[in-house]
Amino acid sequence: MTEQLARVRNLRISFGGTTVVDGVSFEVGAGECLALVGESGSGKTITSRALLGLVPRSATISADELSVAGEAATEFDESHWQGIRGRRVGLVAQDALVSLDPLRTIGQEVGEVLRVHSRREKKPLSRQELAAAVQAELAHVAIPQPVSRARQYAHELSGGLRQRALIAAATIARPRLLIADEPTTALDLGIQAQVLDLLDTLKREGTGLILISHDLAVVARIADRVAVMQHGRIVETGDAASVLSAPKHEYTRSLLAATPGLHAKGERLGTLPPVVLAPAAPVDRSSTVLSVRGVSQSFRQPGGGRIQAVDAVSFDLRAGSTIGIVGESGSGKTTLGRIILGLQKPDAGEVLLDGAAWSALPERRRRERRHSIQAVYQDPLSSFDPRLTVGAILRESLALTGVARADLKARAAELASQVGLGGELLARRPLTLSGGQRQRVAIARALARNPRVLLCDEPVSALDVSIQAQVLDLFADIQAQLGLAMVFISHDLGVIHHVSDEVLVMSNGVVVERGPSGDVFSSPRHPYTQALLSALPDPLSTLEGAPS
Amino acid sequence: MSVGRPDLLELARPAAGRRRRTVPPVGAVAGVVLGVLVLAAVLPWIFTGADPLATATSDSQLPPSLEHLFGTDKLGRDVFSRVVHGAGLSLSFGFTATLAALILGILIGVASGLAPRPVDNVIMRALEIALAFPELLVALVVIALLGPGTTNVIVAITVAAVPVYARVVRITTIQVRQSAFIEASVALGQHRVAIVLKHLLPNVIGPLLVLATIGIGTSIIAGSGLSFLGLGPVSPTPEWGLMLSDGRNSLGTAWWIAVFPGLAITVTVISTTVLGRYLQGRFEGRAR
Numbered sequence: 001m002t003e004q005l006a007r008v009r010n011l012r013i014s015f016g017g018t019t020v021v022d023g024v025s026f027e028v029g030a031g032e033c034l035a036l037v038g039e040s041g042s043g044k045t046i047t048s049r050a051l052l053g054l055v056p057r058s059a060t061i062s063a064d065e066l067s068v069a070g071e072a073a074t075e076f077d078e079s080h081w082q083g084i085r086g087r088r089v090g091l092v093a094q095d096a097l098v099s100l101d102p103l104r105t106i107g108q109e110v111g112e113v114l115r116v117h118s119r120r121e122k123k124p125l126s127r128q129e130l131a132a133a134v135q136a137e138l139a140h141v142a143i144p145q146p147v148s149r150a151r152q153y154a155h156e157l158s159g160g161l162r163q164r165a166l167i168a169a170a171t172i173a174r175p176r177l178l179i180a181d182e183p184t185t186a187l188d189l190g191i192q193a194q195v196l197d198l199l200d201t202l203k204r205e206g207t208g209l210i211l212i213s214h215d216l217a218v219v220a221r222i223a224d225r226v227a228v229m230q231h232g233r234i235v236e237t238g239d240a241a242s243v244l245s246a247p248k249h250e251y252t253r254s255l256l257a258a259t260p261g262l263h264a265k266g267e268r269l270g271t272l273p274p275v276v277l278a279p280a281a282p283v284d285r286s287s288t289v290l291s292v293r294g295v296s297q298s299f300r301q302p303g304g305g306r307i308q309a310v311d312a313v314s315f316d317l318r319a320g321s322t323i324g325i326v327g328e329s330g331s332g333k334t335t336l337g338r339i340i341l342g343l344q345k346p347d348a349g350e351v352l353l354d355g356a357a358w359s360a361l362p363e364r365r366r367r368e369r370r371h372s373i374q375a376v377y378q379d380p381l382s383s384f385d386p387r388l389t390v391g392a393i394l395r396e397s398l399a400l401t402g403v404a405r406a407d408l409k410a411r412a413a414e415l416a417s418q419v420g421l422g423g424e425l426l427a428r429r430p431l432t433l434s435g436g437q438r439q440r441v442a443i444a445r446a447l448a449r450n451p452r453v454l455l456c457d458e459p460v461s462a463l464d465v466s467i468q469a470q471v472l473d474l475f476a477d478i479q480a481q482l483g484l485a486m487v488f489i490s491h492d493l494g495v496i497h498h499v500s501d502e503v504l505v506m507s508n509g510v511v512v513e514r515g516p517s518g519d520v521f522s523s524p525r526h527p528y529t530q531a532l533l534s535a536l537p538d539p540l541s542t543l544e545g546a547p548s
Numbered sequence: 549m550s551v552g553r554p555d556l557l558e559l560a561r562p563a564a565g566r567r568r569r570t571v572p573p574v575g576a577v578a579g580v581v582l583g584v585l586v587l588a589a590v591l592p593w594i595f596t597g598a599d600p601l602a603t604a605t606s607d608s609q610l611p612p613s614l615e616h617l618f619g620t621d622k623l624g625r626d627v628f629s630r631v632v633h634g635a636g637l638s639l640s641f642g643f644t645a646t647l648a649a650l651i652l653g654i655l656i657g658v659a660s661g662l663a664p665r666p667v668d669n670v671i672m673r674a675l676e677i678a679l680a681f682p683e684l685l686v687a688l689v690v691i692a693l694l695g696p697g698t699t700n701v702i703v704a705i706t707v708a709a710v711p712v713y714a715r716v717v718r719i720t721t722i723q724v725r726q727s728a729f730i731e732a733s734v735a736l737g738q739h740r741v742a743i744v745l746k747h748l749l750p751n752v753i754g755p756l757l758v759l760a761t762i763g764i765g766t767s768i769i770a771g772s773g774l775s776f777l778g779l780g781p782v783s784p785t786p787e788w789g790l791m792l793s794d795g796r797n798s799l800g801t802a803w804w805i806a807v808f809p810g811l812a813i814t815v816t817v818i819s820t821t822v823l824g825r826y827l828q829g830r831f832e833g834r835a836r
């Protein structure tokens with residue numbers, strides 16, 4: 001029997017009349033990883049905060065048992081909790097840039113935890129002892145050159161190193177229990193794999209780990225046990241392999257079903273029925289609507305010199321098909337997207353739309369043809385004028401398309417219902433809508449222009465997996481019924497695999513690999529693609545026999 | 549078994565609700581005071597029947613009484629009536645000059661914010677030179693060039709206030725211009741002029757209106773200040789700055805001649821500023 005580090009029985013947390021955690025029970029032992037899985041609002045984060053005494057004061061919290069490090073935490077006062085935080089239970093937060101003080105060095109941030117606790121326990125460390133401990137801890141979390149890194153500030157470190165520094169701050173006082181709240185969400189796939197490996201190592205060294213994630217793939221990689229949360233309750237719990245391979249609860253099944261990489265292409269991911277759009281004129285699938293020819297773009301760098309963001313990229317896109325552009329952050333995919341949209345003039349090469357000049361045109365002449373190519377962005381909210389209601393956003397787009405003033409209202413309502421938005425939402429501002437609804441508004445605005453090409457730049461990366469499934473289904477419906485050609489930009493291999501006919505893999509502005517989606521995923525030739533695919537967490541590596 | 553402190557929750561909730569429902573008294577009072585002042589400016593006769601210009605040497609320098617609420621001045625004119633009738637000029641200094649400065653500031657600021665870098669640089673350096681001098685000094689230079697008079701005071705205050713607005717508008721324009729929704733409008737195929745009118749201007753003007761409310765108070769002080777120096781309207785026009793100047797030599801013997809116009813200026817400026825801050829809070833609260 002392993003040592004119990006935390007034990008929770010029948011935990012309830014409510015704000016006013018709203019219950020956010022409703023009778024949650026679990027326990028974590030040494031050297032064990034429990035994953036709390038669920039979508040936003042399922043109560044997983046607030047549950048973990050109860051183990052740190054960090055539930056907001058406005059909440060009412062009760063539990064039959066809440067023990068941390070073998071003590072009954074229900075009796076703790078604030079000073080007692082201060083002795084627990086960082087010393088018995090460490091927290092690794094999601095966003096390392098926000099979680100680290102921008103005015104203090106990494107060394108100071110990591111060392112503070114130890115300094116505070118050594119003073120508390122009346123064994124203050126000298127400056128030298130502290131510095132040595134910080135360096136040892138930075139080395140422990142595999143940060144190269146710990147001595148010089150300790151003197152740097154958070155913004156000088158890459159995302160992966162920042163996340164490691166945050167883990168070092170959480171582990172330096174040797175807590176037996178570590179809570180990792182979405183530790184890899186903002187990270188590129190390769191870095192994500194490294195951070196997960198680090199957490200796995202800590203687990204093997206005997207630390208108990210509570211991993212909070214919405215990402216089943218991440219969970220599958222290191223969790224021993226999984227607790228699936230929905231609406232503040234644990235709906236299913238068990239060892240990771242059996243929950244993920246043979247889910248019993250309907251919600252777990254729908255979560256797994258919504259994960260794109262686990263599906264044959266073309267299958268619907270969500271449970272909503274297909275939308276019905278106006279029948280389109282038959283599309284000639286052999287006609288090329290978009291040609292990108294040797295496009296290059298470089299930018300001046302702050303420190304002098306130039307960086308090649310996009311380097312001689314070419315491709316052709318046929319009507320009714322989708323080209324997926326995949327790469328990590330900084331690979332040049334968004335710059336390429338801006339050039340395709342005609343928002344940025346390339347240094348070299350050109351983009352043709354319907355066989356005619358596009359990127360070379362002056363904006364005045366391009367404007368007349370802008371309706372042919374429309375875009376859906378990663379953050380729909382910032383792409384809307386904050387003063388406008390949903391109805392006004394759609395009416396603006398319809399008016400541009402030449403819909404008569406008298407028909408605008410009716411057409412906007414029709415358009416909204418076609419993308420699955422209720423008519424009552426037209427009077428609201430996008431700020432008050434959910435992420436999925438916002439993205440539907442963005443899609444409706446684009447469709448109002450009757451485009452032939454739709455460019456989607458990370459359109460689902462800010463969405464929960466079940467909402468992502470609905471939006472991906474919507475894209476599929478639109479493409480099937482309207483015969484649109486799509487350029488789909490994403491860092492998510494599962495999503496790209498699901499939507500694309502052809503795939504371009506970009507790295508440092510260069511297309512390193514291209515080909516039909518099936519070929520690229522099943523037999524990648526370029527080492528970079530192979531590395532990307534091998535960094536994929538387990539469930540996704542079943543993609544059409546990808547290397548595992 | 550309770551871990552947290554539910555009693556705190558019980559105490560905190562209704563209070564928060566109550567705070568949201570009632571209008572903050574300070575903002576409301578400022579609003580009412582300003583409303584009364586505007587009414588006095590437009591319809592002074594509903595507050596007083598006394599002629600602000602009628603002199604009566606026999607009634608010279610009478611202290612405040614029921615008949616003359618604020619007393620009378622050296623020439624026996626009713627100070628209350630003169631203060632009420634003076635509201636018109638003082639407020640028009642504030643409102644007219646601020647409105648004019650706002651319009652000019654928006655034109656210059658938006659043009660500068662949208663212009664190519666070299667043009668923007670020239671405009672900005674010019675504005676910075678103007679900003680280097682105190683507003684009152686700039687206004688004095690304008691008066692020196694145009695000569696004294698009521699209209700010229702308004703022009704002078706306007707010219708002095710424009711650089712501040714223009715700078716704020718310019719930086720907001722640059723911010724809004726780079727925001728994703730402007731680019732999304734371009735990608736949608738919206739015309740450039742339509743984007744500026746429909747999306748850029750409204751988003752620039754919103755925050756500026758709040759700044760302007762506060763600016764009204766500053767303009768009123770500037771107007772009164774110039775009148776006090778004898779550069780604006782001339783006697784016997786009822787104007788607060790001018791009245792202050794008339795009464796300043798008899799403060800020891802007849803304090804009411806200077807104190808009441810001075811109070812009127814103070815109350816007006818405080819009201820506009822308080823209201824401006826209140827609106828600012830509301831606006832920013834909503835934006836967030």
